[in-house]
Amino acid sequence: MANVYVFQVLNGLGLGMIYFLISVGLTIIFGLLNFVNFAHGAFFLLGSYLCYTTVAWTGNFWLSLIAGPLVVGALAWVAERVLIVRVYHLPHTFHILITLGIALIIQESAIMIWGPVGKSVPVPELLQGVVRFGNFAYPQYRLFLIVFSAVIGLLLWLLLERTKFGALVRAGSENPEQVALLGTNIFRLFSLTFALGVALAGVAGVLSAPLRGAHPFIGTEVLGLAFVVVVIGGMGSFSGALVGGLLVGLVQSLMTSIWPQGASLMIYGAMAAVILLRPYGLFGRA
Amino acid sequence: MSDDVILETEGLQLAYGAFMAVDGVSLRIRRGTIHAVIGPNGAGKTSTFHCLTGERRPTGGRVLFEGREVTRKPANARVGLGMARSFQLTSLFQNLSVRENLRVAAQGRDGARALTFWRPAESRREHLAVADEILERLALTARADTAAGDLSHGQQRVLEVGMALAARPRLLLLDEPTSGMGVDDIPVMTRLIGELGREYTVMLIEHNMSIVMSISDTITVMHQGKVLVEGPPEVVRADARVRSAYLGEAA
Amino acid sequence: MADARSMTPAPAAAATAPAAGPSLLRGITLLTVAAVIVLPLVLPSTTLAAEILIFAMAALACNLLLGYTGLLSFGQGIFFGGGAYVASLLMIHLGAGLFTALVGAMVFGAAVAAVVGALAIRRTGIYFVMLTLAFSQMAYFVAYTLSDWTGGDNGLLDVPRPPVAIAGATLVDLSDPAVYYAFVAVLFVAVFVAARRIIHSPFGSTLVAIRENEGRAAALGYDTRQFKILAFSLSGAITGLAGALYAMLLNFAPLSNIELVMSEHILIMTIIGGTGSLFGSILGAAGIVLLGDLLSAVWPRWMMLLGIVLIGVVIFMRGGLWGGVESLYDTIRARRAHRRTAP
Numbered sequence: 001m002a003n004v005y006v007f008q009v010l011n012g013l014g015l016g017m018i019y020f021l022i023s024v025g026l027t028i029i030f031g032l033l034n035f036v037n038f039a040h041g042a043f044f045l046l047g048s049y050l051c052y053t054t055v056a057w058t059g060n061f062w063l064s065l066i067a068g069p070l071v072v073g074a075l076a077w078v079a080e081r082v083l084i085v086r087v088y089h090l091p092h093t094f095h096i097l098i099t100l101g102i103a104l105i106i107q108e109s110a111i112m113i114w115g116p117v118g119k120s121v122p123v124p125e126l127l128q129g130v131v132r133f134g135n136f137a138y139p140q141y142r143l144f145l146i147v148f149s150a151v152i153g154l155l156l157w158l159l160l161e162r163t164k165f166g167a168l169v170r171a172g173s174e175n176p177e178q179v180a181l182l183g184t185n186i187f188r189l190f191s192l193t194f195a196l197g198v199a200l201a202g203v204a205g206v207l208s209a210p211l212r213g214a215h216p217f218i219g220t221e222v223l224g225l226a227f228v229v230v231v232i233g234g235m236g237s238f239s240g241a242l243v244g245g246l247l248v249g250l251v252q253s254l255m256t257s258i259w260p261q262g263a264s265l266m267i268y269g270a271m272a273a274v275i276l277l278r279p280y281g282l283f284g285r286a
Numbered sequence: 287m288s289d290d291v292i293l294e295t296e297g298l299q300l301a302y303g304a305f306m307a308v309d310g311v312s313l314r315i316r317r318g319t320i321h322a323v324i325g326p327n328g329a330g331k332t333s334t335f336h337c338l339t340g341e342r343r344p345t346g347g348r349v350l351f352e353g354r355e356v357t358r359k360p361a362n363a364r365v366g367l368g369m370a371r372s373f374q375l376t377s378l379f380q381n382l383s384v385r386e387n388l389r390v391a392a393q394g395r396d397g398a399r400a401l402t403f404w405r406p407a408e409s410r411r412e413h414l415a416v417a418d419e420i421l422e423r424l425a426l427t428a429r430a431d432t433a434a435g436d437l438s439h440g441q442q443r444v445l446e447v448g449m450a451l452a453a454r455p456r457l458l459l460l461d462e463p464t465s466g467m468g469v470d471d472i473p474v475m476t477r478l479i480g481e482l483g484r485e486y487t488v489m490l491i492e493h494n495m496s497i498v499m500s501i502s503d504t505i506t507v508m509h510q511g512k513v514l515v516e517g518p519p520e521v522v523r524a525d526a527r528v529r530s531a532y533l534g535e536a537a
Numbered sequence: 538m539a540d541a542r543s544m545t546p547a548p549a550a551a552a553t554a555p556a557a558g559p560s561l562l563r564g565i566t567l568l569t570v571a572a573v574i575v576l577p578l579v580l581p582s583t584t585l586a587a588e589i590l591i592f593a594m595a596a597l598a599c600n601l602l603l604g605y606t607g608l609l610s611f612g613q614g615i616f617f618g619g620g621a622y623v624a625s626l627l628m629i630h631l632g633a634g635l636f637t638a639l640v641g642a643m644v645f646g647a648a649v650a651a652v653v654g655a656l657a658i659r660r661t662g663i664y665f666v667m668l669t670l671a672f673s674q675m676a677y678f679v680a681y682t683l684s685d686w687t688g689g690d691n692g693l694l695d696v697p698r699p700p701v702a703i704a705g706a707t708l709v710d711l712s713d714p715a716v717y718y719a720f721v722a723v724l725f726v727a728v729f730v731a732a733r734r735i736i737h738s739p740f741g742s743t744l745v746a747i748r749e750n751e752g753r754a755a756a757l758g759y760d761t762r763q764f765k766i767l768a769f770s771l772s773g774a775i776t777g778l779a780g781a782l783y784a785m786l787l788n789f790a791p792l793s794n795i796e797l798v799m800s801e802h803i804l805i806m807t808i809i810g811g812t813g814s815l816f817g818s819i820l821g822a823a824g825i826v827l828l829g830d831l832l833s834a835v836w837p838r839w840m841m842l843l844g845i846v847l848i849g850v851v852i853f854m855r856g857g858l859w860g861g862v863e864s865l866y867d868t869i870r871a872r873r874a875h876r877r878t879a880p
Contacts, residue, residue: 036663086852091662093609097808098851100801104844112838220797224674231667265678272671274658275664339756365758374614375758379749393739395758401767403740438769454759 003136014142014211017149020159021204022222024156024241025197027116030172032193033086038094038099039042041223042106045200047072048206048214049110052119061124064272065206072202084194085187090255104221111216118215145207152203153242162237173236189240201226226270234276234281243283292317292352292457292487293369294339299346300339308533309511310347315457320483322498323491325508326532331491334508335461338489339371340364351457358422365395366435370455374462376442382433384426384445387434388417391452416452424478440471447478451486458482460490464497476501496499500521509533570675573722587829590718590725591623591783593822596733596806597815598775603804604812605736606768607748612653612669613803614775615676616646618795620621620777621784622680625696635699635711639781647770654769657761666708673797680795692791696784699802711785722781728775732815736770744768774801797858805843809850811857820858832855 003150010231015128026040047068053160054064087094160166168189172179181184205214229248248267255263273280293315293352300308308330323331328512336342338349349357351367359367379387392413394524421427424444430435436447443463450458450485464475472494481502482488492498498505505522507515509531515522577586596685602608620642627633627641657668681685687693698717699711711717735741746754747761755761784790793799802825810821825843832839854861 011620036666083848085850092666093603094851094855096609096666098848100805101844101847101851104847105841108841108844112841114839159755163555224670224797227667227670230669249565254820261678261682264673265682268671268674272668275660275668275671278666279660297791318857337784360760362755362758362760366754371756377756378754379746379753381749382745384741393743395781396756401740401763403735403738405738449753449757476750491700507653 002007005254006136007138008256009140009250010146012250012253013074013246014145014149014249015253016246017146018154018204018208018245019225019229019249020242020245021152021207022201022226023233023245024153024202024238024250026226027233027236027238027241028160028169028200029194029197032169032229033088035088035189035194036055036095037194037198038096038223039102039106040080040099040198040201040226041219042103043072043076044105044201044205044208044222045110045214046075046221047202048121048209048212049114049119049205050202050216051115051209052121052205054212055121058250061121061210064209065090065203068206069199069202073195073199076198077191077238080191080194085190088190103223107216107219114214114216116216118213119208120213123210140151141210148230149204149207152200157238158201165189165192177273200254225267227231230281234273234283238282240281240283244281288452290316293432293489294350295334295337295347297347298334298337298344298349300330300342301345308337308344309352309515311508311511313513314490315487315505317456317487318499319503320479320488320490321504322409322502323489323506323508324498326496326515328510329508329531330511331508332461333511334467335459335491339369339459360527362394362505364454365453368456369459370448370450370457372450372461372464373461376446376466377445378434378445378449379440381433383431384437385414385417385430386420387445388420388448388452389413390441391449392416392450392454396451416454420448420451423451435514440467440474443467443471444478447475447482451482456487457489458486458488460488460492462492463490464492464494471521542712550626554842564747566730569816569819570726572724577715577718577824579826583714585826587718587721588783589819589823589826590721590810591779591786591814592803592826593819594651594725594779594782595776595803596730596810596818597808598772598779599803600810600815600818601735601744602768602772603807604814605737605741605748605763606744608658608765608768609666609804610669610769610772611634611652611666611673611797611800611804612657612676613772614795614797614799615653615673616650616773616776617780617783617799618680618792619649619676620646620780621790621794622693623777624781625693625784625790626686628697628699629693629695634813635701638785640697640782642777643774645779646780647774650769650773651766651850653773654766655762658765658769661867665738669800670797673800677792677795677797680792681809685778686782690792692789693784694789696788696790698788700767704798711830717786721786724778724782728778729815732775736815740767772821776794797828804849809846809857811859811861814857814863815857817857824858839858840852 022040022044026037027037027090029037050068050071051061051064054067055061072277083098083102087098112211123141127144130137131140131143161167168179172186179189225248229241229244232247233242233244241243288368291314293313295311295313298311299306299309311330311334311465323334325331333342337344340356340359340363344357348355351364351369354367356364356367356537363493374519379390382390393410421430426441426448427442434442437445450460460479463479464472467475476497479490480486483501502519505517505521506513507528514531515525515528565633565874572587573590576589577583595613599610599613602610621644624638624642627638633641640686641820653669653672657665657672660668681689684690700707701720709716709720711720741762743754743759745761747764783794789791806821806825807818808821809824810819811817828839828842832842856863
């Protein structure tokens with residue numbers, strides 16, 4: 001019986017790490033650009049489909065893990081340069097609307113290309129087995145997912161904390177004018193950050209494809225959950241996205257067998273409660 | 287407390303954590319006077335002002351308006367009692383016409399009566415009448431249908447004061463009325479405040495010394511959250527402590 | 538803190554021109570009546586026409602919040618779906634008549650909107666939006682969970698369309714689609730005229746003032762919270778009514794009524810039509826419902842076009858369709874004036 005719980009806790013960690021990857025991108029973009037990306041879920045969806053196509057063509061999951069985020073990031077970069085850059089100076093309402101439009105285009109394009117029915121992606125051959133601890137067995141791919149996301153998270157943390165780019169992003173979150181004064185091209189920094197944040201959603205999309213497949217209408221659900229994570233953790237907070245992501249993942253996983261809708265109800269209830277009681281989240285800057 | 291005093295504070299305090307922005311200020315503003323509060327940067331005059339308007343809740347002491355305690359009343363509830371304020375940073379309805387700005391301001395005084403949602407706004411003749419009267423007084427009648435945001439900077443500052451007038455208050459609270467005004471516009475504002483002083487009780491906080499000296503009946507000088515000196519302009523001007531407080535700032 | 542206008546889309550032309558005289562007001566109302574009469578004549582079906590008016594009603598209610606008060610609410614689906622459920626349940630379980638069901642939906646919409654509004658307006662800017670989004674998702678999962686009442690995923694089936702009756706005596710039977718359209722049209726015009734009056738009342742002008750500069754409005758003596766909650770209630774009541782009419786139109790109350798996507802659709806109609814213009818809401822609803830109906834058979838991915846239009850509106854035409862009509866009108870008038878002055 002206890003094994004069931006261990007199983008679900010591990011599942012929750014895996015799910016939580018995926019939520020972390022999605023949300024950390026959203027939160028970095030919000031932190032630096034003060035921009036709310038309602039297309040984030042759609043880019044995740046694109047990542048999943050790119051994984052499907054790459055695996056279908058080449059049979060190589062690892063290639064999709066590189067190609068997926070690159071393509072998603074590149075598309076995000078183009079969208080930023082062509083469209084989003086025109087609305088930074090406008091109120092949040094317009095950020096929301098333009099990214100809603102982008103999300104619709106991505107979703108409908110996905111249906112045009114891949115059809116209205118979801119696609120499933122096989123677990124990569126290398127990771128099809130299980131890992132045994134005594135009489136407890138756990139799928140290799142799910143363990144890989146946890147470890148791989150953690151590595152990405154660590155690399156991202158190093159990028160933000162230890163590089164010039166990271167220093168600029170952090171400084172820009174505090175005071176964009178000052179970064180502009182330093183002679184940095186703030187718009188290039190914005191584009192790169194937007195592409196990076198969205199590419200992280202792409203990574204999450206690829207990673208989740210072998211587990212949950214690729215579905216055209218999953219964007220809204222993913223976006224909603226990412227908002228929950230970001231709000232609970234605090235908008236703009238890296239560690240908040242990690243803790244929030246794991247919390248949401250664990251709650252969902254533990255509740256699946258009991259009352260799945262109840263999990264969603266709780267999660268969104270928690271989101272509302274956090275905004276009302278602690279608007280800067282559990283880890284956000286006041 | 288005599289009828290003569292319209293606004294009074296008793297031991298007013300406002301603390302931000304350990305820092306006392308306002309530290310035991312007792313003011314008495316007499317009816318029908320122009321009372322200026324001045325002081326170097328960080329003296330606590332803006333914090334005091336915020337306690338009077340209801341923007342901030344004092345952490346200690348009381349505020350009495352016409353003998354009624356208003357210490358904990360929210361800002362919007364003070365308007366109905368007869369207090370109105372202007373802002374240091376011009377705060378208008380930029381996209382609405384100048385007349386509509388003033389009409390909405392006049393209507394605000396009636397509080398919940400503005401919740402009427404059946405009759406057209408224009409049917410509220412009294413508010414339009416107030417708006418037109420103030421337009422005239424501010425010499426803005428010709429620009430009544432211009433969007434407030436399209437007025438010149440000086441005109442916007444004048445309208446800013448007019449918005450407070452439209453509430454037909456008994457006490458006008460002006461937050462640095464000449465702030466950001468060009469040299470050419472300042473005399474206009476000075477004359478306006480001087481005129482208003484004949485009909486209203488005016489309390490203002492101000493940076494510009496020469497204005498304060500020329501129009502005020504009473505001046506309170508604040509320093510480090512406390513009242514340093516209070517009295518008519520000549521007394522304040524002659525006071526050595528005032529000079530050293532300002533020199534301290536300059537040094 | 539974000540300034541009070543941070544939620545405001547395009548400075549609404551109609552609301553910013555108080556100089557617009559009563560003749561123009563009457564003109565817009567006449568235009569609406571004309572549109573309501575012409576719609577069923579030019580469209581292939583009266584059911585489609587009824588759907589347009591129902592969504593126009595929902596968009597108009599959304600516009601009261603977004604265009605006039607500056608509040609971007611993702612909660613409109615709660616009131617729409619909630620209104621549909623309440624009216625249906627009243628009719629199915631309590632045998633309620635037409636008016637009881639409609640009034641019930643309006644009261645429910647107003648009450649829920651007051652609660653959602655009272656909580657959401659405690660925050661501003663993006664946090665306000667996030668709160669309405671969270672409530673919207675919660676409402677969806679509540680409806681999903683209460684499947685004994687709502688039918689869950691299958692929706693609530695066999696919703697009746699009772700006749701207009703007084704004291705048990707049937708006056709008008711609404712089962713004919715054309716008759717039902719007429720009924721919806723009468724309600725729509727009533728709501729439209731009422732909304733116009735409200736916008737031009739002291740209450741409405743205060744909402745615009747709050748949209749423009751909430752801090753100043755509060756300093757002028759307005760209890761801005763009270764106004765915003767009332768705006769929510771009003772919007773909720775109208776949206777609830779629209780939801781109830783929609784359930785009666787379809788004889789069905791699907792779960793999708795209360796989904797976040799419904800809130801998005803209502804918002805998109807409002808924005809494409811033009812925020813701050815009530816007639817724009819009719820244009821927006823008509824445009825999108827028609828586009829969906831005409832294109833969905835030929836090109837099932839017509840929603841992509843919606844995405845493109847949305848982006849186009851944000852970048853090129855922030856006044857929406859109505860804003861476009863207005864600037865076109867201005868251009869033509871300016872040209873004519875120019876021609877007249879020319880020798």
